[in-house]
Amino acid sequence: MTKIKNIGVLTSGGDSPGMNAAIRAVVRASLYYNIKVTGITRGYEGLIQADFTPMDGKSVGNIIQRGGTILKTARCDAFRTKEGRALAHKNLVESDIDALVVIGGDGTFTGADIFCKEYDFPIIGLPGTIDNDLVGTDFTIGYxxxxxxxxxxxxxxxxxxxxxxxxxxxxxxxxxxxxxxxxxxxxxxxxxxxxxxxxxxxxxxxxxxxxxxxxxxxxxxxxxxxxxxxxxxxxxxxxxxxxxxxxxxxxxxxxxxxGGKPSCMDRVLASRLGVAAVEALIAGKTDVMAGQVNKEIVFTPFSQTIKHIDAHDITPTWLKLVEILSM
Missing domain, CATH: 3.40.50.460 (Phosphofructokinase domain)
Structure with a gap:
């Protein structure tokens, strides 16, 4: 197992309340385990543009209560191409970043899954989306x-x-x-x-x-x-x-x-998953999303998380409840 020395963290796709709490947890957990951490601005676009900034404890001070994401987020068509991903990988290698934590939804994890397989690059995902539509976690950060x-x-x-x-x-x-x-x-x-x-x-x-x-x-x-x-x-x-x-x-x-300040539940969930992501990278896990199911941390392959499920928490019981209470 290769020792992780520098973890990059990015947010991608639509922003969701609690992303900053997740960034904070990744940074502080990395520092706790004596690992450098690098912030990547504007998601996968930042990977391609090498928009990297070293982070420390002060970098994430006073952000746990803030909505949005201090690392910014953007859609990136270039990362959908082999040429774009090749440039992203080159920038990571040249900057001595040897693992990633990506915070986002299904589009983010689709890109991460491809990148993992192409370059055998360690990546852990955190479910940051208000829609709660990912398999492998009871609740997503921001929902x-x-x-x-x-x-x-x-x-x-x-x-x-x-x-x-x-x-x-x-x-x-x-x-x-x-x-x-x-x-x-x-x-x-x-x-x-x-x-x-x-x-x-x-x-x-x-x-x-x-x-x-x-x-x-x-x-x-x-x-x-x-x-x-x-x-x-x-x-x-x-x-x-x-x-x-x-x-x-x-x-x-x-x-x-x-927008808006994340709820206590989202702050705690983001904090717990952020630490779990760093510990998972240290343990050699990759190409998975960290989630919480029945109060326990679980890891689900990206390829499974990004499949929308028709009835994730949408059951006849819930629909009957709506009908009963609307009378």
Whole structure:
């Protein structure tokens, strides 16, 4: 086993609350084990541009509570090419960086998996995405904060909805996964939740609203942006045709869900996984994501984590719960 002497850390893809806590944990764990650590700015783009900065304990001071990522993040088409990855590898070797911790989602891990296999380069991934759509961890870094952001926002919307007897259609993030919509929808007491994994068509939605309690002062419908119904505006147009006298409003929460201070749960999860990633590299692990399942640290091959699963926590039990509580 080759001794790890310098670990590079980067964040890639969409930012998520808790990424800074993960960076902090990787840096401090590396220093604890007398390993140098190098920050890589703007993800894989930084690898190709050799945008490297040595980090120490002071580099990550006072960041655990900050949203976003101090290392920045960017999409990188060049890393999808063999030429781009070859340049990235050359830069790593010339800078004496002999292992990586990459923090991101499925796109990040797809690139890491290819790079590992091409160059036999040690890489551990940390699940940093608000969507919670990776196999190998109960929760991803940023998911808890994101759903609480939705809950806080919709609670405020509910106040206005009740004051004016309105029906609000709230669109949340989740292009490929409805987990944000599902949990936040239950948390805010939504009358209906539309997600990609469960086909709730316009007819069924209209039926629920027609057969629901007529004396409700407000109604909230949560729509995942990737739902096949077409998003909040399409759903809104359908409902306006069916209920022309209803006061229907639409609110798209958008990128507000990605920002903000991470919750305690996300800070602790990121910290624990960051340390686990460094210890895994020391132990010779590579080409895997560190996750937490049933409160235990587990390692899952990148090739398995990046396969979206249709029913990750989307079970008939959850959907029945939504139906029962919407009465």
């Amino acid at each position: 808890d904060t994101a759903i609480n952001t939705v809950v806080h926002a919709v609670d405020k919307i509910r106040d206005t909805a009740e004051s004016h007897d309105r029906l609000f259609i709230v669109e949340v993030m989740g292009r490929d996964s409805g987990l944000i919509a599902l949990r936040s929808g239950i948390g805010v007491g939504a009358e209906a939740i539309l997600i990609p994994e469960a086909q709730v068509g316009s007819e069924e939605l209209v039926h629920r609203l027609e057969t629901g309690r007529k004396d409700k002062a407000s109604k909230i419908i949560i729509v995942a942006e990737g739902d096949e119904a077409g998003g909040a505006y399409v759903v809104g147009e359908t409902l306006k045709e069916k209920f022309p006298n209803a006061d229907i409003r639409i609110s798209v929460l958008g990128h507000i869900q990605r």
